[in-house]
Amino acid sequence: MSKAEVAVNTARNSFKNGTTKPYEFRLQQLKALLKLIEENSKELVEEARKDFKKPKFELVLYELEYVKNEILEAMHNLKEWMKPRKVTKPLPFILDKVFVYPEPYGVVLIIGPWNYPFMLLFSPFIGAIAAGNCAVLKPSEITPNMAYLTEKLIPKYLDPNCYHVITGGIPETTQLLEHRFDYIFYTGNTNVGKIIQRAASKYLTPVTLELGGKSPVYVDNTADVELAAGRILWGKCVNSGQSCIAPDYILCTKEVEQKLLKAAKMKIRQWYGEDIQSSPDYGRIVNHNHFQRVIKLLEGANVALGGSYNAEECFIEPTIIVDVKSSDPVMQEEIFGPVLPIVNVANAADAINFINEREKPLALYVFSNDKKIQDLFLKNTSSGNYTVNDTMMHFSCDSIPFGAKINKYLPVRPHIMEHKGKTSKKKSLGSFLLPNKVPNKVGVAVIRSQSAK
Numbered sequence: 001m002s003k004a005e006v007a008v009n010t011a012r013n014s015f016k017n018g019t020t021k022p023y024e025f026r027l028q029q030l031k032a033l034l035k036l037i038e039e040n041s042k043e044l045v046e047e048a049r050k051d052f053k054k055p056k057f058e059l060v061l062y063e064l065e066y067v068k069n070e071i072l073e074a075m076h077n078l079k080e081w082m083k084p085r086k087v088t089k090p091l092p093f094i095l096d097k098v099f100v101y102p103e104p105y106g107v108v109l110i111i112g113p114w115n116y117p118f119m120l121l122f123s124p125f126i127g128a129i130a131a132g133n134c135a136v137l138k139p140s141e142i143t144p145n146m147a148y149l150t151e152k153l154i155p156k157y158l159d160p161n162c163y164h165v166i167t168g169g170i171p172e173t174t175q176l177l178e179h180r181f182d183y184i185f186y187t188g189n190t191n192v193g194k195i196i197q198r199a200a201s202k203y204l205t206p207v208t209l210e211l212g213g214k215s216p217v218y219v220d221n222t223a224d225v226e227l228a229a230g231r232i233l234w235g236k237c238v239n240s241g242q243s244c245i246a247p248d249y250i251l252c253t254k255e256v257e258q259k260l261l262k263a264a265k266m267k268i269r270q271w272y273g274e275d276i277q278s279s280p281d282y283g284r285i286v287n288h289n290h291f292q293r294v295i296k297l298l299e300g301a302n303v304a305l306g307g308s309y310n311a312e313e314c315f316i317e318p319t320i321i322v323d324v325k326s327s328d329p330v331m332q333e334e335i336f337g338p339v340l341p342i343v344n345v346a347n348a349a350d351a352i353n354f355i356n357e358r359e360k361p362l363a364l365y366v367f368s369n370d371k372k373i374q375d376l377f378l379k380n381t382s383s384g385n386y387t388v389n390d391t392m393m394h395f396s397c398d399s400i401p402f403g404a405k406i407n408k409y410l411p412v413r414p415h416i417m418e419h420k421g422k423t424s425k426k427k428s429l430g431s432f433l434l435p436n437k438v439p440n441k442v443g444v445a446v447i448r449s450q451s452a453k
């Protein structure tokens with residue numbers, strides 16, 4: 001039997017035994033996960049550094065602490081999430097008791113990407129544990145050190161029959177996908193997303209696909225340009241631009257562009273000094289293939305800021321390019337690197353047309369102090385998230401939906417109807433896995449005041 005087969009069969013048997021269903025078990029496993037992070041944070045930082053020089057503060061703040069908070073939130077809400085909920089009743093059921101009962105799916109497959117190798121694997125895992133599922137985790141082969149550490153730590157801290165880690169690349173994932181799962185949670189690029197969806201359809205397995213895309217930024221002449229430059233560049237420099245919701249490109253007038261460039265130069269120097277390559281706070285592109293892909297986007301570009309790189313180190317300086325046309329290669333795909341193109345538009349209406357002519361963005365950012373302009377974008381565009389006067393911060397606002405996060409509102413489907421006094425219980429066909437793993441394409445807005453950060 002292959003490793004995948006052993007993992008899936010063992011997990012399936014454990015689920016059938018009902019091991020993962022009791023509240024006490026779920027709580028104990030969540031506590032064990034917390035302990036795993038607390039006792040191994042140094043090693044986790046070290047392995048992420050080996051993989052792609054991820055700065056220590058980035059791993060600690062955006063991955064370890066983030067996941068710890070999600071575990072604490074799950075532990076805090078677990079009892080509440082597990083409770084049956086009374087629902088409003090249509091007239092024919094007025095004398096009946098009608099409830100929604102949360103119910104785990106069964107065996108869940110979680111496939112993670114390399115860019116936040118800990119957080120994007122463990123965050124959906126918390127949901128799977130909290131909802132009473134067994135799980136098979138598949139970390140990305142592109143960050144092998146983190147993958148092997150995950151493989152070593154999970155069975156040491158968590159129930160080894162219920163939770164499994166399979167390492168490896170495309171052949172191993174392909175083999176895994178031949179098995180029947182009850183839910184698949186995939187984070188990564190769109191092309192592989194289609195492969196996952198096809199594999200899942202064989203068993204009609206429900207999926208959450210956390211994919212990528214280009215997230216535009218619009219800056220107008222009422223914005224505080226210095227603040228805008230800082231927040232846009234922060235979003236672009238964290239993880240060297242390798243974040244799914246990183247600001248991908250800027251839309252603004254030539255006049256705003258000049259002011260932005262001036263402010264951007266100051267910010268970069270202030271953050272990383274004169275020699276960015278030697279700054280411990282600036283990471284690297286994950287491997288040579290991705291490095292070459294990003295560098296190619298700079299061919300023939302008009303570089304207004306940065307532009308230097310080092311192939312051996314997979315280092316690319318934060319780079320702003322100007323005079324960019326919509327037909328340029330850099331505008332055809334998600335950049336996923338520290339390159340920021342500026343496309344000039346005449347006004348907000350022009351920017352809205354530009355955005356609406358393309359795929360719906362994962363995130364949309366508008367920097368403006370004009371309420372009418374903020375509302376214009378809100379009403380006339382559609383995106384996974386819409387944030388005013390900031391970038392990426394919506395990800396940490398846990399009261400709004402985002403696919404890879406636990407949310408307070410658990411949209412459980414199965415329900416049991418208790419006809420007054422009798423015990424006839426009808427189970428609905430649907431069932432739901434994770435505490436509100438809402439797909440990204442839910443429009444939500446965060447409006448931040450200029451003085452908020």
Ligand code: NAD
Binds near residue numbers: 113142169336
């Ligand atoms: P990746 O190359 O690590 O792939 C992701 C996972 O898919 C890995 O575990 C890998 O083994 C598996 N995989 C790769 N090719 C496969 C194949 N042919 N068949 C089956 N499995 C396969 O990561 P990536 O795709 O480069 O990740 C970056 C992308 O992920 C970007 O587009 C980014 O925007 C997106 N992303 C989205 C989110 C989100 O929350 N929406 C978060 C992070 C990253």
